[in-house]
C-alpha cells in the first residue's frame with residue numbers, strides 16, 4: 001500500500017522527467033534502522049502529508065526552484081538551464097551522486113534537499129564511503145522534521161548501497177542535530193580541514209577586473225585556465 005502510494009507519487013507527473021538515480025532505491029529504506037526520533041513517525045515512503053514526496057532529483061527540478069533552494073545554503077551563482085542540464089548528465093553518467101529532494105507537489109516546488117556522494121575505495125576490501133553534502137530545507141518549512149527526514153533518507157541510502165561509513169562537515173551549532181540522527185564526533189578524529197581554491201565565474205571575473213578591489217580585497221597574481229574557465233590560481237591579500 002505504502003509502496004504503491006510512493007510509486008504513484010513518483011510517477012504521477014503530467015510530463016515525466018528523468019531521475020538522477022532509480023527511485024526504487026528509496027522504496028527499500030527501512031527507517032526503523034535509524035536512531036532518529038520522529039514525532040509523528042514519518043519516512044521517505046510516508047512523509048506525513050499527501051502533498052509531499054521524497055524522491056531523487058529530476059532534470060525538471062531546475063523549474064521547481066531547486067537552485068533557489070540551494071541558495072539558502074550557500075552561494076550558487078547564476079546557473080543557466082544548460083549548465084544545470086550538463087551537470088545533471090555528468091552526475092548521472094559518473095554514478096555515485098544521489099541528490100535527493102523533497103517536493104511540495106501543491107506548488108511544484110523543491111523544499112528540501114540533501115546529497116549523498118559515494119566514493120569508491122581500494123582500502124577495506126574495495127569499500128564504499130558515503131559523504132553527506134548540501135543539506136537544506138526551505139526556510140518557511142523548517143522545524144517540521146524535514147531536515148531529519150532528508151538526512152535520514154540519504155544516510156539509510158548510503159547503508160543500502162553498501163557504504164561502510166558516512167561522513168559530513170558542519171558548523172558547531174548543527175552538531176547536536178546530526179548527533180540525534182546517529183552521527184558521532186569521534187574524539188581525536190573530528191577535525192574538518194580545508195584548503196580553499198577560489199574559483200570564479202567568467203562574469204564575476206570581468207567585474208572584478210573592471211572594479212579592482214570593489215568586492216574582493218585580493219590582488220590577482222596569476223591566472224590559469226581550468227575546464228576552460230578563467231580561475232584565480234594565486235591570490236594575495238592587499
Ligand SMILES: CC(=O)SCCNC(=O)CCNC(=O)[C@H](O)C(C)(C)COP(=O)(O)OP(=O)(O)OC[C@H]1O[C@@H](n2cnc3c(N)ncnc32)[C@H](O)[C@@H]1OP(=O)(O)O
Nearest residue numbers: 133134135136137142143144145146147148168170173177
Ligand atoms: C552536511 C551539511 O550540508 S551541513 C549544512 C546544513 N544546512 C544548513 O545549515 C542550511 C540552513 N539550514 C537548514 O536548511 C535547516 O535549518 C536544517 C536542514 C539544518 C534543519 O532543517 P529543519 O527542517 O528545520 O530540521 P528539523 O525540523 O528536522 O529539526 C530537527 C531538530 O534539529 C534542530 N535544529 C534544526 N536546525 C537547527 C539549527 N540550525 N541549529 C540547531 N538546531 C537545529 C531542531 O530544533 C530540531 O530539534 P528537535 O527534534 O529537538 O525539535
